[in-house]
Amino acid sequence: MVDILRFVSDFFKRSSDKDKKLAADISQIIGSKPANIHLYKLALQHTSASKETGKSGFRESNERLEYLGDAILGAVIADFLFKKFPYKEEGFLTDIRSRIVNRESLNNLAKKIGLNKLIVFDGNRKTVLTHKSMNGDALEALVGAIYLDKGFKYCKKFIIKRLISPHFDLEKIVETNSNFKSLIIEWAQRENRNLRFEIIEEKGNLHNKEFIAQIVIDDKPFTTGSGYSKKKAEQAAAEKSCEILQLK
Amino acid sequence: MVDILRFVSDFFKRSSDKDKKLAADISQIIGSKPANIHLYKLALQHTSASKETGKSGFRESNERLEYLGDAILGAVIADFLFKKFPYKEEGFLTDIRSRIVNRESLNNLAKKIGLNKLIVFDGNRKTVLTHKSMNGDALEALVGAIYLDKGFKYCKKFIIKRLISPHFDLEKIVETNSNFKSLIIEWAQRENRNLRFEIIEEKGNLHNKEFIAQIVIDDKPFTTGSGYSKKKAEQAAAEKSCEILQLK
The missing domain is CATH 1.10.1520.10 (Ribonuclease III domain)
Structure with missing residues (x-):
């Protein structure tokens, strides 16, 4: 005990x-x-x-x-x-x-x-x-x-x-610039390329929308990115482009 | 004045x-x-x-x-x-x-x-x-x-x-049940279907990872969904399946 x-x-x-x-x-x-x-x-x-x-x-x-x-x-x-x-x-x-x-x-x-x-x-x-x-x-x-x-x-x-x-x-x-969209735009101007952003898809419902953005360089699709706003989808697509073009 | x-x-x-x-x-x-x-x-x-x-x-x-x-x-x-x-x-x-x-x-x-x-x-x-x-x-x-x-x-x-x-x-x-994953799992059990979830893609970097999930029914790809976690991607894929199967 x-x-x-x-x-x-x-x-x-x-x-x-x-x-x-x-x-x-x-x-x-x-x-x-x-x-x-x-x-x-x-x-x-x-x-x-x-x-x-x-x-x-x-x-x-x-x-x-x-x-x-x-x-x-x-x-x-x-x-x-x-x-x-x-x-x-x-x-x-x-x-x-x-x-x-x-x-x-x-x-x-x-x-x-x-x-x-x-x-x-x-x-x-x-x-x-x-x-x-x-x-x-x-x-x-x-x-x-x-x-x-x-x-x-x-x-x-x-x-x-x-x-x-x-x-x-x-x-x-x-x-520190993490604005990939402006980086890629600057690049296109410097290199004299034709660049545009397109929203190619919208998914989801009212509460939870998702966008797919595409970057088109000289009329050829280059990268895509997704996000919960158009801006974010464009940033994601731009980030990928920056990676490929080694602009990061 | x-x-x-x-x-x-x-x-x-x-x-x-x-x-x-x-x-x-x-x-x-x-x-x-x-x-x-x-x-x-x-x-x-x-x-x-x-x-x-x-x-x-x-x-x-x-x-x-x-x-x-x-x-x-x-x-x-x-x-x-x-x-x-x-x-x-x-x-x-x-x-x-x-x-x-x-x-x-x-x-x-x-x-x-x-x-x-x-x-x-x-x-x-x-x-x-x-x-x-x-x-x-x-x-x-x-x-x-x-x-x-x-x-x-x-x-x-x-x-x-x-x-x-x-x-x-x-x-x-x-x-209100918005758990689409459990809805689709219940459906598969009821209908005696073979159902599985797969993560088919991982995108993005360390800070901003994105997953694509796929629902496979009886070994055939059915719907996909994306999200910033595996769980969310699966939910998104399940939501689409629920829509198609009118389980919502």
């Missing part, structure tokens, strides 16, 4: 020691002590290490927090760029945002702030190897956890002061 | 009378008096009635606010659904969100709250006729204006209390 009690007490001690260590690590990253440590534990729990909760087979992992954090991150960066560039159009703001928030940059960011070391995952599962966005996903989930734990204002401050400002060179991002 | 002074004074009187009327209309919609009426004016200014501001040809319209409001709306609805459905996976939450926030529903919502009557646009321009999302865009811009004017908390309350709760029947939205 005494042994069992000791085991139980040791178990909770170990568990609470672990929580204390995690709380300290999280404080380091977010700048203040977590109020609800369970949110952060969940944020760090990759789906490969998910546990069934008994609620009709629902498995607990960081995927729901990732969904929430992704939306909060998008809103905060939208606000940040809106105020940073008061005379830039929404196309520019959308473009810059997608260069800050994408799988590659979030993965890197997670490593830079040391979040990757805290993620709990099942290293034996094959899925982990194919899961290339584990670190970035955990970062989004962390944003979701901070939002729920500390509120929007604190979460916004965290994103700007601890993620964006120290790790992104906005000037450099702005300078 | 007296005439000019009277003209100027009349001009400002008319202009401030207009502002007062707009402030009253906005109060009616958002539930409190606007602090900065100019934000709301801008939110209601369609691009067809945009004005050049002298800052290197930048034209002022509601498009920037729409970009901001779109992100805020997405975040608030993500939060709302996250809390409303604690045991649902992120795929479910994403699906429900896209059924609440889409062009058609935002257009309808804008009309329901009377926002469409306040929009300033150039009725003579042909573009207006082709601009089918004018009302929904203005609603997103209004959300952006409220966020800037009153903060996140107030804006969130506005979205939930004045947009979602009175105008969406969540139960009904959840019940």
Whole structure:
């Protein structure tokens, strides 16, 4: 009996020691002590290490927090760029945002702030190897956890002061031209080629339309691209042309 | 001289009378008096009635606010659904969100709250006729204006209390099955057909991957669909199959 009690007490001690260590690590990253440590534990729990909760087979992992954090991150960066560039159009703001928030940059960011070391995952599962966005996903989930734990204002401050400002060179991002459409237009003018963009197909329904754009050079179809707006489809087609013509 | 002074004074009187009327209309919609009426004016200014501001040809319209409001709306609805459905996976939450926030529903919502009557646009321009999302865009811009004017908390309350709760029947939205993949799988089982999904193409780069899925029935290719994830591509292919088989 005494042994069992000791085991139980040791178990909770170990568990609470672990929580204390995690709380300290999280404080380091977010700048203040977590109020609800369970949110952060969940944020760090990759789906490969998910546990069934008994609620009709629902498995607990960081995927729901990732969904929430992704939306909060998008809103905060939208606000940040809106105020940073008061005379830039929404196309520019959308473009810059997608260069800050994408799988590659979030993965890197997670490593830079040391979040990757805290993620709990099942290293034996094959899925982990194919899961290339584990670190970035955990970062989004962390944003979701901070939002729920500390509120929007604190979460916004965290994103700007601890993620964006120290790790992104906005000037450099702005300078890098990823406008493939203008690159290919400039090329055509330089090379004296006849270039046009055509929308050759519209697919899907009202809520989910997709367009296929084609680039025609000297009356010959060159590349196609698809996207959820005509502009995006043209950009995708232009990107492919730039690749082929080595304009990138 | 007296005439000019009277003209100027009349001009400002008319202009401030207009502002007062707009402030009253906005109060009616958002539930409190606007602090900065100019934000709301801008939110209601369609691009067809945009004005050049002298800052290197930048034209002022509601498009920037729409970009901001779109992100805020997405975040608030993500939060709302996250809390409303604690045991649902992120795929479910994403699906429900896209059924609440889409062009058609935002257009309808804008009309329901009377926002469409306040929009300033150039009725003579042909573009207006082709601009089918004018009302929904203005609603997103209004959300952006409220966020800037009153903060996140107030804006969130506005979205939930004045947009979602009175105008969406969540139960009904959840019940409507738009899971075309399960519809087609059920059909195949019922009809004793051999059905399989194949990913036949992967396009794009690391940041912007696109998949083409194919549905094969009794070893014959039936429909294809594309999307930015394998799941979405399969759904798109399944939706087309459902259309052809009239399962929708």
